[in-house]
Amino acid sequence: MTALIEMKQVTKTYGEGKMKVVALHETNFQLNAGEFVAIVGPSGSGKTTFLTTLGQLQEASSGKILVKGKETGNLTEKEKTDLRFREFGFILQASNLIPFLTVKEQLDLIDRLDKRKHSKSDRKELFNLLDLEKVQDQYPKALSGGERQRAAIARALYNNPSIVLADEPTASLDTQRAYQVTEMLAGIAHEQGRGVVMITHDTRLLDKVDRIYIMNDGHLVEETHA
Incomplete structure (x- = not known):
């Protein structure tokens, strides 16, 4: 089975010489269709660097990243932009909503x-699931932190991406909503055959995932159970 996305001996460094910092040591990682994977680890351990490198938001220093079996290293910036738009849904810690567009207009x-068509029922289902119906005509500055986070989740999922990369998607949500969002991400993977990677500090949410990786000082290691 071809992986949705794969890292082969990928590293990420910043600076040169004595100022060189290794943010991500040599990493091998594979995400298959239908998988929900969690990345845990302390703050500053390299989790976000891993996620943004995996998602082509920043360039790897060495190694290869393959999306559906195709290497991405030689793509032009336009091709990478098209790839991100077509294949990825990003849920980042900064919600990255466009400030001058309402929640509804973000999806418009x-x-x-x-070019692909999105049905009104898809939008309505997302808004219902994330409790955004009453704020769909509001601008980001008028939303609470939790509402902004939920709007960012809606925008990330609306494009039906095959790969969802979520950086602390429940950080601004109350406990009940956090469980609902985690169940939704699990459903996207298990029922719709997509791949989901979630960074989280909340160990209560891990019972829904298929695999857990631990990031520590730029080293990614899969947790194994005896």
């Missing part, structure tokens, strides 16, 4: 940019 923009 995707409709204009994407």
Whole structure:
């Protein structure tokens, strides 16, 4: 089975010489369709660097990243942008909502940019699931932290990406909502055959995932159970 995305001996460094910092040591990682994977570890351990490198938001210093079996290293910036838009859904710690667009307009923009058709029922289902119906005409500055996070989740999932990369997606949510979002991400993987990677500090959410990786000082290691 071809992986949705794969890292082969990938590293990420910053600076040169004595100022060189290794943020991500040599990493091998594979995400298959239908998998929900969690990345845990202390703050500053390299989790976000791993996720943004995996998602082509920053360039790897060495190694290869393959998306659906195709290497991405030689792609032009436009090709990488197209790849991110087509294949990835990003849920980042900074919600990255466009400040001058309402919640509804954030999704309208995707409709204009994407040639694939999105049904009104898809949007309604997302808004219902994330409790965004009452704030869909609000701008990001008028939303609470939890509402902004949920709007960012809706935008990330609306494009039906094959790969969802979520950096602390439940950090601004109350406990009940955090469980709902985690169950939704699990459903996206297990029922829709997509791949989901979630960074989290909340160990209560890990019972829904298929595999757990621990990041420590730039080293990624899969947790194994006896």
